[in-house]
Amino acid sequence: MLLKSLTVLGAAVFAATPASRVAEIEDPDTAAWWQATEALSGDAMEGRDTGSPGYDRAAGLLAAKFAAAGLKPAGENGTWFQPLRFSDETVDPVASRISVGAARLRMLHDVTVAPSPGMPGTVRAALAFRGYCAPGTLGDVRGKVVLCYGWRRAGLTSGATRAAAVEQAGAAGIVTIADPGFTVEPMRWPVAYARRVAPVDASAPAADRLLVTTLNPQALAGVLAGSGHDAAALLRAGSAGASLPSFDLDAPFVATVAMRRRMITSANVLGVLPGRDPLLRREHVVLSAHLDGYGRGEAVRGDGLYNGALDNAAYVALLQRLAERRKGVGYRRSVIFAAFTGEEKGLLGAHAFVARPTVPRGDLVANINLDQLRPIFPLELLTVHALDDTTLGDMVRATATAAGVAVQRDPEPERNLLRRADHWPFLAAGIPATGFVFGYRPGTEAERRYRLWYETRYHKPQDDAGQPMDWTAAAKFNAFFYALVERVADAPAAPAWKPASVLREPARR
Incomplete structure (x- = not known):
């Protein structure tokens, strides 16, 4: 009954949604596409967060549109939906406090937290900087919080390597300085929220017992105040992959993290x-x-x-x-139209569909993903x-x-x-899949x-x-x-x- 009501509600929302930019677009097909985009991304949908009423409204709208277009339901029990249950752990940014000595760190602006089930709610410990936090370089950090430079490029440590090394060393937590040298995709501040959404039966994440945080590099000067170390010099060296010192700070790291925990349901359409x-x-070819x-x-x-x-109502x-x-x-083949939930929380809907498809798994022959x-x-x-794997x-x-586009x-x-979009669960399961990015020539x-x-719009309200928009480019891609x-x-x-695919062997495992 609930899923049926979502379809009815979605149709009503669509009828009330104005189309503010359609008059700009000369091509009728592109205009119709953008009208649908405006409906799905309008304020009435409240950003379509996983498990939210706004997401349910968008799902109901889409199901109504699929039905009107002549598709058949492909969800569970003859419906348009594949409901999924998740645990939701969210840090309360107002009730939470993190400081280093006299430096108060603003939640979501200066620092963010990666919640986990076993994470301690309070930590008071010495803070130790250990460079890139490579295994074997930490020394005695038992009971301390370790400050690490968060190198994101090849050649040094990865996030998983750093977290494992810090946990194995018996530390109480890790603070990773977001790498300002990773200019191809710098971290965006403020962060929307500090949250973990996971399947109800998911195992605990790695480093579950640690307090795991990430520091805005612009806040490093306050953290290092009085230590005798220059934050700007440390960031320049870290960005270049140069040698970094190890040192302990006199100011204590103090954190109180308040959590909101709940169960949510969200459905693939x-x-x-x-x-x-x-x-x-x-x-079946899956379009997602x-x-x-x-x-x-x-x-x-x-x-x-x-x-x-654009991320991702338009597609x-x-x-x-x-x-x-x-x-x-x-x-000639059947085509599944799949709108997945939980992508922004870890490809959750796509993983669930590939694990438990609503048609026999062996009948899924390809995935074309739009993101x-x-x-x-x-x-x-x-x-x-x-591109070269299948x-x-x-x-x-x-x-x-044929369209005059190079690849x-x-x-x-x-x-x-x-691995950051919904084609990945298909590839990992051995199903040929692909996705696309608008390309560019360097320096253009x-x-x-x-x-x-x-920098200004990705994962932001903007x-x-x-x-x-470039309407000609949009029409050409469509x-x-x-x-x-x-x-x-x-x-x-x-x-x-293809036999030479570098992805083929991981897919078989």
């Missing part, structure tokens, strides 16, 4: 366009985009609603638009995930070439974008716009429906997507792994 070929209709966003969080320039227009809207264009007319797409400059180049990549290349492998693998205006977007789906869904043979 699933529809299917049945295939028309008697021999191939058993095979994540419906969830950040919801309400710490305000940025007075705005605390994270609408998530859920593109799934809706493709369904509307097809009007119930199938491809990480920013149509804010001309589309001349696409970065393609898993024949799906060959289909992408052929479709892009490339990921030029910034240190960002780990391959396109790169400038791309970097600026990540990712809304009023932001600058047409590419329509053509790619047709090529894959109608091809004589389903996508297959």
Whole structure:
């Protein structure tokens, strides 16, 4: 009954939602796509946070639109939905306190916390800086909180390595200085919230007993005040990967972390366009985009609603638009239209669907995922995930070439974008999958716009429906997507792994 009411409520919200920018767009298909984007990213959806009423409204709206477009329900028990249960642990930023000596650190602005079930609520300990916190370099830090430079590039420590080393050394906590030298994607401050959402049966995270925090590098000077160490010099050395000192601070680290804990439910939205070929209709191509966003969080320039227009309402809207264009007319293969929940919390909806698909697992032959797409400059180049790993990549290349778009492998693998979007659970399970990023040539205006977007709008309230757009680029990508789906869904043979794939062996395990 609840899921049925979501569909009815979603349809009502759509009818009341104005379309403020559609008149700017000359191409009718692009205008219809953006109208759907505005509906999904409007304030009425409250940013579509996992487990929120706003997310449920968006899910109901999308289900109603899928039904009107001629799709069939592909969720559980004949519905449009695959409900999932999660535990939600959120730090209360007002009731929590972290300080180093006289320096009070502002929650979400100067410091953030990674919650975990076994995390201590209070910590009072000595603070010790240990450089990059490589294993074997910490010395005696038992009972202390260890301050580490958070190197994010190849060649030195990783976050997992640092946390494991600190935990094994018997420390009480870890404070990681966010790496300002990682300029390809710097950490964004303030953080929306400090939160962990996980499946109810998930095992505890690594370093569960530690207080795990991240420090804004701009707050380091206050932390080091009176220690005789220069924060600016330390950050310059760390950004360059140079040698860093080890030293203990006299000022104590004191933390009281107040938590809010609850159980939440959030659903994947699933529809299917049945295939028309008697021999191939058993095979299913999954088209996916994540419906969830950040919801309400710490305000940025007075705005605390994270609408998530390009991340990722626009590309859920593109799934809706493709369904509307097809009007119930199938491809040779069946196509599942999947709007996943919990992507922003760790690809939760996609992992759940791949683990427990609503069709036989062996019938899933490919995934085309829509995320990480920013149509804010001309589309001349696409970065393609898993481009060389399966024949799906060959289909992408052929479709892009026909559209006058070049393709490339990921030029910034240190960002780990391959594993940060919903195509990854499919690849890890051995199912050919791909996703895309608008590419750019180094040093061009396109790169400038791309970097600026990540600095000023990514995971911020400013990712809304009023932001600058390149409508021609958006239309070009949408047409590419329509053509790619047709090529894959109608091809004589389903996508297959290539023997030389570097992802193939991990997928088999």
